[in-house]
Amino acid sequence: MKPQLAKGVRDVSPEDKILKNQVISTLQEVFELYGFPPFETPLLERWETLTAKGGAGQDSDVFKEIFRLTDQGKRKLGLRFDLTVPLARYVALNPSIKLPFKRYEVGRVFRDGPIKLGRYREFWQCDADTIGTKSMLADAEALAVVETSFKKLGLKTFIKVNNRKILNGILNQAGIKDKESAITSIDKLTKIGVEGVSKELIDGGYNKKQIDCIFSLISSKTTLAQLKKLISDEEGKEGLAELQELLLYGRKLGLKTLKFDVSLARGLAYYTGTVFEAFLKKGKIMSSLAGGGRYDNLIGLLGGRDIPAVGFAFGLEPIMDTLRIEGTKTIKTKSQVYIIPLGTVDESLNVASGLRESGISTDFSMGKKGVSKNLQYANSLGIPYTIIIGENELKKKKVLLRDMETGTETLLSVNDVVKKLKK
Amino acid sequence: MKPQLAKGVRDVSPEDKILKNQVISTLQEVFELYGFPPFETPLLERWETLTAKGGAGQDSDVFKEIFRLTDQGKRKLGLRFDLTVPLARYVALNPSIKLPFKRYEVGRVFRDGPIKLGRYREFWQCDADTIGTKSMLADAEALAVVETSFKKLGLKTFIKVNNRKILNGILNQAGIKDKESAITSIDKLTKIGVEGVSKELIDGGYNKKQIDCIFSLISSKTTLAQLKKLISDEEGKEGLAELQELLLYGRKLGLKTLKFDVSLARGLAYYTGTVFEAFLKKGKIMSSLAGGGRYDNLIGLLGGRDIPAVGFAFGLEPIMDTLRIEGTKTIKTKSQVYIIPLGTVDESLNVASGLRESGISTDFSMGKKGVSKNLQYANSLGIPYTIIIGENELKKKKVLLRDMETGTETLLSVNDVVKKLKK
Numbered sequence: 001m002k003p004q005l006a007k008g009v010r011d012v013s014p015e016d017k018i019l020k021n022q023v024i025s026t027l028q029e030v031f032e033l034y035g036f037p038p039f040e041t042p043l044l045e046r047w048e049t050l051t052a053k054g055g056a057g058q059d060s061d062v063f064k065e066i067f068r069l070t071d072q073g074k075r076k077l078g079l080r081f082d083l084t085v086p087l088a089r090y091v092a093l094n095p096s097i098k099l100p101f102k103r104y105e106v107g108r109v110f111r112d113g114p115i116k117l118g119r120y121r122e123f124w125q126c127d128a129d130t131i132g133t134k135s136m137l138a139d140a141e142a143l144a145v146v147e148t149s150f151k152k153l154g155l156k157t158f159i160k161v162n163n164r165k166i167l168n169g170i171l172n173q174a175g176i177k178d179k180e181s182a183i184t185s186i187d188k189l190t191k192i193g194v195e196g197v198s199k200e201l202i203d204g205g206y207n208k209k210q211i212d213c214i215f216s217l218i219s220s221k222t223t224l225a226q227l228k229k230l231i232s233d234e235e236g237k238e239g240l241a242e243l244q245e246l247l248l249y250g251r252k253l254g255l256k257t258l259k260f261d262v263s264l265a266r267g268l269a270y271y272t273g274t275v276f277e278a279f280l281k282k283g284k285i286m287s288s289l290a291g292g293g294r295y296d297n298l299i300g301l302l303g304g305r306d307i308p309a310v311g312f313a314f315g316l317e318p319i320m321d322t323l324r325i326e327g328t329k330t331i332k333t334k335s336q337v338y339i340i341p342l343g344t345v346d347e348s349l350n351v352a353s354g355l356r357e358s359g360i361s362t363d364f365s366m367g368k369k370g371v372s373k374n375l376q377y378a379n380s381l382g383i384p385y386t387i388i389i390g391e392n393e394l395k396k397k398k399v400l401l402r403d404m405e406t407g408t409e410t411l412l413s414v415n416d417v418v419k420k421l422k423k
Numbered sequence: 424m425k426p427q428l429a430k431g432v433r434d435v436s437p438e439d440k441i442l443k444n445q446v447i448s449t450l451q452e453v454f455e456l457y458g459f460p461p462f463e464t465p466l467l468e469r470w471e472t473l474t475a476k477g478g479a480g481q482d483s484d485v486f487k488e489i490f491r492l493t494d495q496g497k498r499k500l501g502l503r504f505d506l507t508v509p510l511a512r513y514v515a516l517n518p519s520i521k522l523p524f525k526r527y528e529v530g531r532v533f534r535d536g537p538i539k540l541g542r543y544r545e546f547w548q549c550d551a552d553t554i555g556t557k558s559m560l561a562d563a564e565a566l567a568v569v570e571t572s573f574k575k576l577g578l579k580t581f582i583k584v585n586n587r588k589i590l591n592g593i594l595n596q597a598g599i600k601d602k603e604s605a606i607t608s609i610d611k612l613t614k615i616g617v618e619g620v621s622k623e624l625i626d627g628g629y630n631k632k633q634i635d636c637i638f639s640l641i642s643s644k645t646t647l648a649q650l651k652k653l654i655s656d657e658e659g660k661e662g663l664a665e666l667q668e669l670l671l672y673g674r675k676l677g678l679k680t681l682k683f684d685v686s687l688a689r690g691l692a693y694y695t696g697t698v699f700e701a702f703l704k705k706g707k708i709m710s711s712l713a714g715g716g717r718y719d720n721l722i723g724l725l726g727g728r729d730i731p732a733v734g735f736a737f738g739l740e741p742i743m744d745t746l747r748i749e750g751t752k753t754i755k756t757k758s759q760v761y762i763i764p765l766g767t768v769d770e771s772l773n774v775a776s777g778l779r780e781s782g783i784s785t786d787f788s789m790g791k792k793g794v795s796k797n798l799q800y801a802n803s804l805g806i807p808y809t810i811i812i813g814e815n816e817l818k819k820k821k822v823l824l825r826d827m828e829t830g831t832e833t834l835l836s837v838n839d840v841v842k843k844l845k846k
Binding site for chain 1: 426427428429430431432433434435436437440441443444451455456457458460461462463464465466467468469471472475490491492494495496498500502509512513515516521523525526531533535536544545553556557558560561563564567571671672675676677725756757758761768769770772773775776779782783784785786787789790800803804
């Protein structure tokens with residue numbers, strides 16, 4: 001057999017997995033700081049659940065990307081393609097859960113789509129949602145989690161914030177009927193520019209006057225004060241009020257990176273109010289690192305009660321890529337020291353135990369002969385220190401600690417090794 | 424739509440997920456203490472990989488339990504059924520990795536089998552393996568990880584240890600040809616007793632004399648000293664020597680819960696040397712909580728170089744069940760405090776920020792009216808403290824901290840709240 005990976009999936013090497021675990025544990029820490037508990041749903045869901053209205057119905061882009069399978073009982077199943085549909089299914093299945101229901105989930109999702117750079121068929125999502133309240137406090141908390149997380153990750157980001165109702169109001173004023181497809185066009189503004197979006201709208205049957213009306217209001221430079229004067233539509237006004245309340249709460253929570261941007265649309269059809277997206281500051285590529293918004297109709301569509309909700313997701317892969325580009329120092333191993341016994345296996349095992357009991361991550365030479373082969377091995381793993389224990393060291397009740405970066409060797413007692421490595 | 428779970432899978436509630444995360448993070452901590460780095464393989468593997476010789480070939484029990492799927496390109500895929508096959512595939516695919524290669528992986532696996540109590544179609548495994556050394560030091564390290572993990576989890580366990588070569592030696596002496604099927608029978612000893620195993624062996628065509636020979640040597644009471652006198656077969660002697668070396672290393676590592684048991688067989692065909700299994704001490708049900716052994720041929724079979732290996736797995740679900748039975752205190756939430764603003768949302772948000780900056784997990788009332796409804800909600804989530812902030816408290820620059828268990832309310836400054844909750 002010539003072994004091969006399945007198409008569109010990856011192995012995660014120890015070095016990458018250490019970084020991934022660090023990112024995940026930072027996000028978990030912040031989620032829990034804000035009162036979101038961990039939660040888990042299965043990867044296997046019934047086909048009917050995944051393709052229900054609100055999920056990936058036949059007319060959705062995701063529908064054809066669902067991995068299908070059947071179980072022994074010929075039941076039709078699929079692999080989940082996001083974490084929102086399983087959450088909605090859970091809420092529908094458990095009508096007695098207390099609302100608001102907050103939770104986060106970090107896990108894999110699957111899409112059998114075309115493969116591009118940075119796009120895989122099996123990838124991770126980190127979601128947090130608050131189900132069961134219309135309060136803008138929930139939206140503000142979402143923004144706070146995002147800002148705090150990037151701060152803790154050491155990434156300088158800012159968050160574009162908008163409200164779908166404002167966009168709807170503007171489209172109402174411009175006399176646009178199919179707002180959903182217009183929003184899909186506007187969503188491409190940063191990619192294809194005003195010209196490109198205009199062309200799409202003209203192709204959609206709208207006239208120059210309507211398009212001028214839209215772009216007189218929608219630009220990343222439009223201020224909230226301008227819009228308050230110019231928007232007369234009721235839904236638009238409601239959106240402005242919600243946004244102002246949200247920004248006020250944001251200030252009270254001490255948030256410093258929120259930036260109103262009326263051109264932010266976010267593609268997904270299901271958003272109903274607040275939308276937001278976090279980007280790297282001064283990044284060469286404006287890659288989106290997190291995003292979310294309010295979706296007050298989705299949970300109801302998926303079979304539960306009619307329940308408002310706000311949620312957001314971090315892009316784990318883009319965050320890891322950004323950390324690497326920004327030069328975040330990664331480590332190849334968690335091991336702090338590698339023990340090389342020279343004819344002293346029994347005593348060296350004892351030393352290893354002592355170090356581990358003191359909380360020092362300790363690796364131990366196995367079946368490698370000679371000091372230099374062992375040093376090469378420790379070096380290839382990136383372990384920062386080695387300990388050599390020969391008869392001479394034993395006699396002195398010491399060990400030889402070698403700093404693998406500098407090559408410096410010091411004769412120390414085990415206690416002193418612990419003190420040095422604990423720092 | 425009437426929402427339903429797929430058959431044989433589960434949602435994990437916040438309370439259960441908190442416990443699960445605690446167990447996983449304890450295991451991760453110990454793995455890393457012993458020099459095993461984290462690692463990740465995909466859930467999707469090529470059908471040829473999963474069903475290769477050494478994996479789940481057509482004649483294996485697992486073969487018919489693999490979930491099958493195809494991707495857009497009509498490639499045959501399957502969901503992994505364990506973490507060993509993907510590891511072997513990784514090693515085969517990356518011939519330049521440095522040996523010994525140590526790694527742990529915690530993740531989901533899938534088996535489309537019959538569903539019983541505690542048996543699911545989607546479940547978690549926690550594996551650690553050392554690939555590329557025959558040294559008994561690796562086997563001893565495996566035992567140390569298991570013993571240390573259970574100690575940190577607060578579970579009183581012991582580890583039965585044996586060596587397949589000893590069993591093979593005994594079977595050789597009894598003139599048993601099909602050792603694999605005999606070992607499968609012996610594996611059932613604790614379940615069906617000597618009588619049951621004897622019957623299976625007689626049905627297999629062996630005579631009373633052979634069976635007597637086996638049971639004169641195989642019993643959980645047989646000592647190592649007895650076997651050293653009675654085993655003459657070369658493979659058996661090799662097994663005894665390996666086991667003695669392993670137990671010596673175990674002593675040097677300070678291990679205290681190892682128990683030689685020549686009747687321990689472990690069902691899987693691929694073990695070649697050391698086998699071990701950890702059980703709860705004095706448990707009503709002798710449920711296995713972890714197990715593993717040496718499998719020196721498997722990696723080679725799966726397409727890589729011929730590479731010796733030793734590995735083991737923790738049973739995450741049995742460990743969680745045992746912790747619950749043993750009365751381990753679980754928590755329903757990570758939130759330490761729930762803030763109830765009474766007409767003071769803006770100022771209360773500020774308090775929330777301050778608490779979170781001090782590392783206190785803080786939840787915040789959203790859209791719930793009145794103190795009593797809020798207290799009920801906080802109580803249902805299991806949050807230990809609430810903070811009530813009304814105009815009176817604001818004037819005094821204090822907040823009202825309520826201990827939800829005792830009902831005691833204290834007027835404190837935010838600083839004093841931090842001091843109290845940090846304890």
